[in-house]
Amino acid sequence: MDIRTATHNDNTPIIELLRVSLGESLIPKSEKLWQWKHVDNPFGKSPVLLAEDNGQVVGIRAFLQWEFSNKGKTIKACRAVDTATHPTYQGRGIFNQLTGRLLEEVTADGIDLIYNTPNSKSAPGYLKMGWESWGKLPLKLNFHLANSRKTVLVNSDWAQVQKLVQTIETGDPTFSEGQTRLVKGYLNWRYRDNPLYHYQxxxxxxHYLLVYRIKEGKMGREFRICDLFTKTELSKNAIKELGIALNQQIKISGARFSSFSGLAYSKQNVLDMGLLPILRVGPLVTLRKVSEHFSPMDQVWNWSLGDLEVF
Structure with missing residues (x-):
């Protein structure tokens, strides 16, 4: 069995392997999604390794390149994402081999940390390989029990906010302290051009840009506030205007509850989401130290839901 770097010509067998191993589940597998996610990413192309046996791709491991900002400094990161082993080859240690080899490669490339949000089944495996549990992301929730009807929302016209998007991405880098570094093209790539979810x-x-999406789940329809950007400190009128618009959209959507990162919520004074306390009920975050000069567990993180969503 050979381990090698994936090339563009491998996209079709990669998608086939993902489908055979994982099925479509909640995230459909397609070359369009792979291209957007691993090639068009403004932080750079994903490092991807394959396990091959007699010319057949039987294992894959991909790290999604990412960057965070901390006090004006760039933190180079990767997110452990797509991985699969052909059912016939499972139990042979292919996942560990690919992950270990890829860790060696990104270490040589100057990556500071690896992060991901594993589920309860995969988390123990990551912890055995040196990942550390940061804990569950705190969430600010607000319930809207009066909402019952479900209305199709009018699609947002992203062309209307392109000037503001450019301003946000070229602004003070300390704005996104402890969050994703807002490089040129990030917001359009992450939200406008996302082939998986529809963001409004x-x-x-x-002055402000609030990004959200509607998500159906076990608790009912969720109005998920993924990110909130403000160009400057908002006036009282602007805050009031935003609050009214948000409440209107929540009502129109028929969402039973709204959600926002508790880390981001505690550091803003724009949104008022009721009296419920912030609870650690979000996704589990695990971190893997890569650079010997960087300790991810010692950082003050301010992740938004948009930073940690699985896609």
């Missing part, structure tokens, strides 16, 4: 926004086109 609330904005006055000049």
């Amino acid at each position: 926004f609330i904005s006055d086109g000049e």
Whole structure:
């Protein structure tokens, strides 16, 4: 069995392996999604390794390149994402071999940390390989029990906020302290061009941009506030206007509850989401130290839900 770097010509067998191993589940597998996620990413192309046996791709391991900002400094990261082993080859240690080899490669490339949000089944395996549990992301929840009807929302026209998007991405890098570094093209790639989820926004086109999506789940329809960006400190009128617009969209959506990162919520004074306390009920975050000069567990993180969503 050979381990090698994936090339563009491997996209079709990669998608076939993902389908055979994982099925479509909640995230459909397609070359369009792979291209957007692992090639068009503004942080760079994903490092991807394959396990091959007699010319057949039987294992895959991909790390999604990412960057965070901390006090004006760039933290180079990767997110452990797509992995699969052909059912016939499972139990032979292919996952560990590919992950270990890929860790060696990204270490040589100057990556500071690896992060991911594993489920309860995969988390123990990552912890055995040196990942550490940061804990569950705190969430600020607000319930809207009066909402019952489900209305199709009018699609947001992202062309209307392109000037504001450019301003946000070229602004003060300390704005995203402890969050994703807002490089040029990130917001359009992450939200407007996302082939998996449909993202909407609330904005006055000049001062603020709130990005959200509607998610169906066991608790009912969720109004998920993925990110909130403000160009400057908002006036009282702007805060009031945003609050009214948000409440209107929540009502129109028929969402039973809204959610926002508790880390981001505690550091803003724009949104008022009721009196319920912030609870650690979000996704589990695990971190893997890569650079000997960087300790991810000692950082002050301010992740948004958009930073940690699985896609």
